[in-house]
Amino acid sequence: MFSLIKVVSKSRTYMTNENSRRQNTRHYYLSDCDGKEVLVCKSFFKNTYAVSDGRINRLLKNKASVSTPPLDRRGHSVSANKTPDNKIQQIKEFINSIxxxxxxxxxxxxxxxxxxxxxxxxxxxxxxxxxxxxxxxxxxxxxxxxxxxxxxxxHAPITDSCKRCDAFAIKLKACTNEVEKVRLEQDQKLHLLKAEVAREGVKKDVELYKEDEDVCIISFDLMKTLPTPVISTGICYYKRQLWTYCLGIHNMKNDDVFMFTWDESVASRGPQEIASCILYFLKHIVKCKHLIMFSDQCGGQNRNIKMALFCQYIVSSSEYTTIKIDHKFLVSGHSYMSCDQDFGLIEKKKRFFKNIFVLKDWEQVILAARKNKPFKIVSMNKDLFFSCKILEKNITNRKIAIDKGKVEWLKMQWIMYHEMHPFKLYFKYSKAAYPLCAPKGRTLARVPAARNCYHFGTRANVFVGALERGAVRSVVGFLPRINRGARAN
Structure with missing residues (x-):
């Protein structure tokens, strides 16, 4: 703007007084599409640049004597109300102390x-x-x-804290005996150390086998039960809901996530159902020779003989390429698995879906939960769930290990299955470096085939009692007509 205003001596005057306030004339120019300067009036120039008379006067105050625009002198002097640096440093030191x-x-x-x-x-x-x-x-x-x-x-308020940590905190607060207090503190530190070692093991395994295509590392967990339907009608808050189940399997090498969904009219949520999802994952989605699984220590779903039988079946059967499975358990309350983050995204996205009527609506929520690499959904039906009953009849569930020690399932932190050692499992009670133990077992001539857990002719409501069925059917009238058929069944 400084270069577009030409300050020249006035060409004529009508005043006889030599001390006139106006000594110069200003010519205002604008550039056209060819870059040529076009003379315009002052009002047109001001409206084009949206400037006032005062700003033009300040800019051109000394233009007649200088050829370059004046420098901006703002901000070079210290503000009178600036907060001193020593006070800012005090604030930083205080925040760092928290x-x-x-x-x-x-x-x-x-x-x-x-x-x-x-x-x-x-x-x-x-x-x-x-x-x-x-x-x-x-x-x-x-x-x-x-x-x-x-x-x-x-941090958001903690709602899923570790029960052992909470117990330690209560006992330490109430303890008055110094010896007992020292023992509790040592037990607490050991518990936290085990949790930290388990989490570090996850990072090491992912980094160690990052480039090995024969190794697959997954974490899996069952999401909290999802009520169906979710509608705003008040009476539905007092009625029995049909529960939808969602098992998440997170491939920790490529960040792929598979969500296995079904509802309680299809199957339950025990170890056989969890293992059946893993069978599907290894047979139809991922082919690997070595599988490393991380899960929580839930005894009813993950750490029991039924899950062990399915894992042994995988490494022993010719249907699967996997010849070795390492199942590692993270400390409950300190697992912090990738699946937990995935489930958090689903719950966050749920707020944008006002009404959910059937299982397919929950699947739409899951699909929308992550924009980058959306979750992949596998809808499970009865034909995809298998039973380990026939497998249990062909093994001996020993209670004594090879080292003569008692087999304690609830203390196992690592279980290993291998094709070269059929009908045996090797386990550790901690992540220490000592060798895995194995319970005494017997060898069979061949591995029996797993059979379907729920036959095709099984009625859909075998998992829902008579009273619950009546409550479920009572909310059908509040659903859209297109969804009533699926709900009534």
Missing amino acids: PSYESHYSLHKSVNRKYLAPDLNLSILYSLYTEKVSNLTSKFIFSKVFNEEFNLSF
């Missing part, structure tokens, strides 16, 4: 973010700051430093 930690559920976009305790907020932090520091700053400056200088957030 314990923070990384969240195992952080999204990929916030991997460097740390979290403060869930019982804190910005107001409480500022109140603590005022108690500790005498030379205070305003809450506005404190908030500004917190938000701009730190990548911190307040």
Whole structure:
């Protein structure tokens, strides 16, 4: 704009007074489409650039004597109300003194973010700051430093805490005996150390076998039961809902996620159903020689003889390419598996779906939960669930291991199955380096085939009692007509 205004001496004057206030004339120009300067009036120039007379006057105050535009002198002097650097440093030191930690559920976009305790907020932090520091700053400056200088957030309230950690906290708070208190603290540290070692084992395995195509690393877990239907009609809150089940299998090498869905009219949610989903995964989705599985320590679903039989069946059967399975259990309450993050995305997306009538609607929620690499859905039917009953009849479930010790399922942290050792499982009670033990067993001539868990002719309502069926059918009238047939069955 400085170059588009020409300041020249005035060409004529009508005043006889030599001390006229106007000594120069300004010519205003604009560039056309060819880059040529076109003379325009002052009003047109001002409206084009949306500037005032005052701004033009300040810009051209000394143009007659200089050929370059003046430098912007704003911001070179220290502001009178600027917060001193020593006060800013005090705020930083105080915030750094508050314990923070990384969240195992952080999204990929916030991997460097740390979290403060869930019982804190910005107001409480500022109140603590005022108690500790005498030379205070305003809450506005404190908030500004917190938000701009730190990548911190307040963790959401913990709703799924470890029961052992909670028990330790209660016992330590009530303990008055110093000897007993020391013992409890040692047990607590050992428990936390086991949890940390288990999590580190996950990272090491993923890094170690990252480029090995023969190894597949997965984590799996069953999502909390999903009520169906989910509608706003008040009476539905007092009626029996049909539960939908969702098992997530997360491939930790390529971040693929498969969600196996069914409802309680199709099958239950025991170890046979969980294992059947893994059978489908290995037979139709992933082909590997070595499978490493991570799961929680739920005894009813993951750590029991039925799941062990299916794993042994996989490595012994010619139907599958897998010849070795390592099933590793993470400490309950400290598992922080990838599946938990996947389930969180589903629950977050659920808020955007007002009404859910049937299983297919839940599958639409799951599909929309992750935009980058959407979850893949496998709808399970009765023909895809298998029973281990015939397998149980052909093995001896020994209670004594080869080292003469008792086989304690609830303490197992690692179970290994191998094609070269059929009808035996090897286990550890911790992640230590000692060899895996094996219970005494017997060898059979061949591996029997697994049979369907639920025959094709099984009625759909065998898992729902008579009273529950009546409550389920009572909400059919609130569903769209197109969904009533599927619900009534």
